Amino acid sequence: MTVALIAHYLGPRLGIGQYLERLLPPLIEQLIGLNIPVKIFASPNAFDKTPALQKLENYTKIVPFLDYSPSKRYAWVATSFSTYCNKENVKTVVWLSNPIVLPWHPPTLAVIHDVNEWKNANKYGDRLKTALRSAIYLDASIRFSRKIIAVSKATEKDLLHFRPQSNLKEKLKAIPNGADSPLVNLKSVPVQMPSGPFLLSVGRIDPVAKRLPEAVALVSALRESSGEGWELHLVGGMNTTTQSAGEAFLKSIESLPWVTYHGHIPDNELAEWYRKASAIVFLSDQEGFGFPIAEAASFGRWVVVSQSNEAGIEAGGQAIIPVDSQKPKAGAALLLQQLQKPNSPVANQNLLTWEATAKAYAEEISGMLK
Structure with a gap:
């Protein structure tokens, strides 16, 4: 009953890279504490650019297909991902960014970081490209994922605004990113x-x-x-x-x-x-x-x-x-x-830490295994 965490991004360690850097160490610790076998499927770029992945090398398997161009990556995920999971004894999948979820995949938890494809029709150069990204990463996740995590209350609000389906409300949960650094x-x-x-x-x-x-x-x-x-x-x-x-x-x-x-x-x-x-x-x-x-x-x-x-x-x-x-x-x-005011701002103590965020993720993952 191994769980696979999918960690991939292209280019330098910016938003998604920082998210993986902060989340993965405490999340692995939480899953181990729950006796849940876990692997990380990482793209070569993510592994090279993310120190946390390098420190978690014993849990990590490099998957070159995740660095393919978008069309080739989708083709591999659509045709070969389920077989790959079976070979690795993976029964549950957690896409930590840019999820590609299809009905013949193992039960999947998809993490959604934003809904810019729905906010801006020309976000990725033209309407067709943006619409395709929306269908692949957002709409398919809503339809086929077992659970969905939004990384902030604002993202949860956007998701429910643009796709107010009842099935989304049932599977969606906001777990805000940690605010500590x-x-x-x-x-x-x-x-x-x-x-x-x-x-x-x-x-x-x-x-x-x-x-x-x-x-x-x-x-x-x-x-x-x-x-x-x-x-x-x-x-x-x-x-x-x-x-x-x-x-x-x-x-x-x-x-x-x-x-x-x-x-x-x-x-x-x-x-x-x-x-x-x-x-x-x-x-x-x-x-x-x-x-x-x-x-x-x-x-x-x-x-x-x-x-x-x-x-x-x-x-x-x-x-x-x-x-x-x-x-x-x-x-x-x-x-x-x-x-001009004498006092500096104080960090909001009501915001989650990364440890608390990881614990909430682990609880959602554990719930999928029951």
């Missing part, structure tokens, strides 16, 4: 920092989805209204689907000496940037959770978020400053007003 416990390292105030942006360099031009406009408004030399520092990588847009955005800001792109940096350096930032900016309004928001709150930093981003408001607890991303002057005024 192990980065807080990393030792301080020397990193060259700006001498003046700055906003830090952490995440994928996707100018449209992450509202990066709006972040630039916000810092420009801060410079103008405060008379100080505010800067914007960008940390993160790019994935293949938005690389051209990301590169074009970086080209467009080359003339701005107060905007700096640092690329993907080690965790100990990222922790130092969080500690020293005046505030964090994360203006995306289409997030399923928002890791940088939760991490910033763990460091006691204010986070400027889009007032339309319900998941971000959920993840940030007391640390968020919601703004209209299209009104940079008003947003700058709100931030400056908040920074």
